[in-house]
Amino acid sequence: MAEFARTIVSRLRQYVGDRRLSKRHLAHLDLSLSLAASTKSLNGTRRVDTMAGHTVDLSTNSLALVVPRITLGDHHLVGENRTINLKVELPDGPVEMQTAPVRYERLEEQRVETGYLIAVKIVKMNDQERARFSEYVAALRHSGR
Numbered sequence: 251m252a253e254f255a256r257t258i259v260s261r262l263r264q265y266v267g268d269r270r271l272s273k274r275h276l277a278h279l280d281l282s283l284s285l286a287a288s289t290k291s292l293n294g295t296r297r298v299d300t301m302a303g304h305t306v307d308l309s310t311n312s313l314a315l316v317v318p319r320i321t322l323g324d325h326h327l328v329g330e331n332r333t334i335n336l337k338v339e340l341p342d343g344p345v346e347m348q349t350a351p352v353r354y355e356r357l358e359e360q361r362v363e364t365g366y367l368i369a370v371k372i373v374k375m376n377d378q379e380r381a382r383f384s385e386y387v388a389a390l391r392h393s394g395r
Contacts, residue, residue, distance in 0.1 A: 275390035
C-alpha cells in the first residue's frame with residue numbers, strides 16, 4: 251500500500267509540479283466529502299450528498315485525496331470557485347474543513363485502485379480542529395512518514 255501511495259504522489263508531482271510549501275506526509279485516512287447544495291428542497295432544507303474516499307498524503311495546508319468519481323450528484327468536484335467540505339477521520343476523532351481543489355487526475359485502470367486523485371488546499375477550519383490536525387501532521391513528521 252505504501253508503494254502505491256508513493257506512486258500516486260509521484261504522478262501527482264509530475265502532473266502539477268512540486269510546488270508545495272509544506273512537506274507532505276503519507277497518511278491513509280478515511281474521509282467523506284460534500285458540496286453544499288445550492289437549492290433548497292420543498293421543506294426548506296438543503297439536501298447534501300456525500301462521497302467516501304481516503305487521503306494519500308497531507309500537510310498542514312493541503313491534502314491529496316482518492317475518490318471513486320469526479321462528480322457528486324450533478325456537480326463536478328473540481329471547478330472554478332468550488333468548495334469541497336471534508337470530514338477526515340483522524341485516529342482521535344474526525345476533523346472538518348473546507349477545501350478548494352487545485353488539480354485532479356484520473357487513476358489508471360490497471361492500478362490497484364481506480365477513481366480520481368484530487369489535490370486540495372485547506373481554506374477554512376475552526377481553531378480547535380486546526381490544532382488537532384496540525385498535531386497529527388507534526389506526529390507524522392516526527393515518525394518519518
